[in-house]
Amino acid sequence: MTEVTLSNVVKRYGKQQAVHGIDLDIQDGEFLVLVGPSGCGKSTTLRMIAGLEDISDGEISIGNRVVNDLPPRERNISMVFQNYALYPHMTVRENLGFTLQIAKQPEAQITRAVNEAAGILGLDELMDRKPAELSGGQRQRVAMGRAIVRQPDVFLFDEPLSNLDAKLRTQMRVEIKKLHQRVGNTIIYVTHDQVEAMTLADRIVLMRDGHIVQVGTPLELFNTPVNTFAATFIGSPPMNLADGVVSDAGTIVLRDSLTIPVPKSARAHVKPGQKVQLGFRADNLMPVGHAVEEKGELVDLELTVALTEPLGTETLLFADLAGLEVQAKMLNPRPVQPGEKLAFHLMLDKTHVFDAASGVALRG
């Protein structure tokens, strides 16, 4: 059983603080993804778990063992680095077997473990090559193989796919997920790509400026973001945010001529006169009459389309709402001319209200 627990973990570089007291409980066998913008402290957190970075304050335990003062080699973890960090002077075979060789395992056992890992990742043909003779995707595979051979309690990944092209990235993403299903170990995975986070994670930890913003399943983060940062970071395209003021009549005034009722979930949490932001995803703003099942309370809007982005099965529409360019989605696309005025439905139950000053979501 390998739970990983972080309690009040802090990292300071001199006076500057990179990680501000993080608390996390990671379950055995869980696929946890740390996601956030560049410089938010994801790598630092991961490296503290790995033992590559000292912990300034707090406690980290792996499998009920406090590891604060243990060197990396005694934590029984594997790590895959962004630049792969393969040993350039060793062949693929030697790279894979290195950890067992250091552990002084018998030769036969090393060969068996290396061949097994090579089989899993399809490296059999490449065993006698040096890393310099491999493509990016192949190096990535070797790096993963090296991690597997060690049979660690926890796998750590630091942006392992960011040096690959888009197609290969999608492919490797699937392989990582397969690997997790196969070995079932705890995985902590760092990325700044929200798509990777959504597709891979059992649970996502969203970070900003060294703080945890929100922890939850991908759908929790998608459906109930705790603030505007979470709302715009998770999901593509990012959530639309329109500034408005709550009126006495229980509506949000976006513009003199444009008011929208406060959605049910937020009604108990707003005060008249409060400055708010109304958030809604492109998926919940659709042209009327597109044979799409529309749920709950609908708000009629008439918007002018400025730009279209056909993506095949759907078309993104950029339209003007109260001086704000918002994105809407048209499933079952038909051609739309820029400048065309269209009737839209906004699904009110799927909208979010955030306090304009703090950005915090207002809902019950």
Next chain:
Amino acid sequence: MDRNQTHRNRRRIYKALHFFGLFLIMEVICIPGLWIVLNSFRPTVEIMAKPPVWNPTFTLDHYRAMFGGAGEGGVPVFLYFRNSLIVSVTSTAIAILIGMGGGYAFARYRFAFKNSYFVGLMLFRAVPGVALSLPLFIVFARVGLIDTHFGLILVYVAMNVPFTIWLTDGFFRQIPKELHEAAEIDGCTRWQAFWRVEFPVARSGVASAAIFAFLTSWNEFALASQLTRSVGSKTMPVGLLDFTAEFTINWGGMCALAVLMILPALILTFIVQKHLIAGLTFGGVKG
């Protein structure tokens, strides 16, 4: 078609000029060396001849005399060679160990006054060795290090360490730090990670640093001439002085000894040539 032709011709001309330029430069570098080798094989009359004789008479007289008895212009070649070898090899080994440690520390660790240390080391390089000869002589005389291998080794280590640090720092800096981190996660101690991963990757760089250190010690004359006295510690460059008498200089013998001095350095450089090139064009380390 025509344009292509003229373009190609011009390229050919540039290439020829390029080679000619390189040839001239190589002449400047090589002819003195060649002249030394030629002189060592020709009789003294021809050496002194004016204008110079280009196709010499071949003779081994100078070599015969050099290895001969003391009365016939002989010098203790084997002793000098032994001294040079002991001093150069030992000082190189020590300088590389210390210098590599220093270079690694500068490349990997943060510590107070790091930059000042580094600048200090480089400034030390800027001091000409001869300027130190008098103070060194006085100090060495007091502590009894004059005319010992140990004294020379000490001096050469001090001379070579800064340069080795500077060179190896550059090599280690180019190795991504993730390599030793990966090794540590794979079960290595910091020490093992260095010797199993980082050192082998930087091997070419260390080899070129070693060659530079060796050649510096092997060829050094100014300090050695002050700090050595007897055949017990004189190195080959100092031994060349044995051929100068009060009024005459035995050019032929000097050239013969010089050839014997150049030879090992040349052979060594050839052996590690591959590493030298790899080391000096480092950066081929891909993750």
